[in-house]
Amino acid sequence: MNFLKKSPADRRKMILEGNILSTLFILSLPTIIMALVQSMIPVFDGFFLNNYGGVLVAGAVTFSAPVINILNGLSMGLGSAGMAIIGQFNGLGDVKRVKHMSLQLLFFGLILGIISAPLLYFLAKILTNYVNPEVAPYIFQYLSLYSFVMPMLFMAAIYNGIKNAMGQPEATLIRMIMLMVLKLIFSFIFLKVFSLGAKGAVFSSFCSYTIITLWLYYDLFIKQQDYRLSFKNFRPDWASIREYIRIGLPSMLASMFVYLGFFLINMEVQSYGPKVLAAQGIASNINALTFTVPSSISTTVTTMMAMNVGSNNIPKAKDVYKKSLIMGAILSISMIVIITPLSRSFVEIFQRTIRDEEIISIATHALKIYNFSVFGFTLYMVVQGALLALGRTKITLAAGLLRVWGFRYIFILLTKHILGVNAVFWGNLFSNTICAALYIILFYKIPFKSDIIDLDHLS
Secondary structure, eight states: OOOGGGHHHHHHHHHHHSSSHHHHHHHHHHHHHHHHHHHHHHHHHHIIIIIIOHHHHHHHHHHHHHHHHHHHHHHHHHHHHHHHHHHHHHHHHHHHHHHHHHHHHHHHHHHHHHHHHHHHHHHHHHHHSSOOOHHHHHHHHHHHHHTTTTHHHHHHHHHHHHHHTTTTHHHHHHHHHHHHHHHHHHHHIIISSOHHHHHHHOOOOHHHHHHHHHHIIIIIISSSSSOOOOOTOOOOOHHHHHHHHHHHHHHHHHHHHHHHHHHHHHHHHTTTHHHHHHHHHHHHHHHHHHHHHHHHHHHHHHHHHHHHTTTTTHHHHHHHHHHHHHHHHHHHHHHHHHHGGGGHHHHTTSSSSSOOOHHHHHHHHHHHHHHTHHHHHHHHHHHHHHHHHOOOHHHHHHHHHIIIIIIIIHHHHHHHHHTTTEEEEEEHHHHHHHHHHHHHHHHHHHHOSSSSSGGGGGO
């Protein structure tokens, strides 16, 4: 609780001068809890969709998730760039520049969020011509309506980047807990009480994110704090925005292409029918628990390393990286041991009212394979967090493409005639393991220095 009372200056001092392991744990704990909460949201969504929406609605939402994330990848990449850039200025103790860059990030993110809304609608129109005709109407309905949620989705990702860069990870945790509670309430109302199917799933998200966006505005612009923002006398600083594009574009493209890869993988899955697609969605939702929790320390790695690099404390930044790899390995192994024996029990939660043994069997089988891939994925994410802290986003772009396209998607195409839909499950394990090993080796080959700190020329 003492950590929550610390001022931004005290947190900065703790990150720059405190014990690495204790600081890593203190900063990671809210992020890990947030990851647990975040991973529970699709679990709850899946529970309501599978039990009260039916197989077709659940399959449509599963198929639509990576389509939405292709566009939302812009916000996630931009938020990561903000975390690195703002984090390094925070490491320098430049409060004025932290506020300035935060405002520019919000402005640019909002523009991209507004642009993404009609793009999602047009994607929905196009995709319905190429998918299983049984789920096509539900996919169009879900995606076209979800376009109204997109700008708020962007603001949430930008907020996370700003707060993590300021060393305030508990703020993102509070937001995520609020979102989970709101989604539970509205999913119960729209999916169970009113039985609105795909529409209900979107209405639940829209209402939840509307309330969250109002809270984000209060937290950033009204709440009394050292880093309180204000749009008074605000003017777009195109030099700062260009810097966000320079640092963020590779991460943005990486996120978009990664989710495009997931979309193409879903195209392979949906060809096996709605039940297989629904089973894949159940396994993915549960697997979010094992993936998100240990890999969540990647955010803390970026924050701590960015601030130490910004203050020119390179030896400590290197030490943060090494100890984070160890912590990530321990966490991922723990999650594998806990979740794997309970795989079928978790899957059956999604089949309470509409029990389908075929779906349960496929989902359980997929989940067990997915669980073991969390080890490689966690190490991969720790290295990625370190690269983002240094501003080496071009490398993260190449690695992201290699992981999903170079290894996973090609593995699926080469083995699907032998393994069938199992090629998707084994491809996950194969790509995450290989890329983690390559990423760790690569990290020791690049210069350990910032690609951001020359931002002093910005006004």
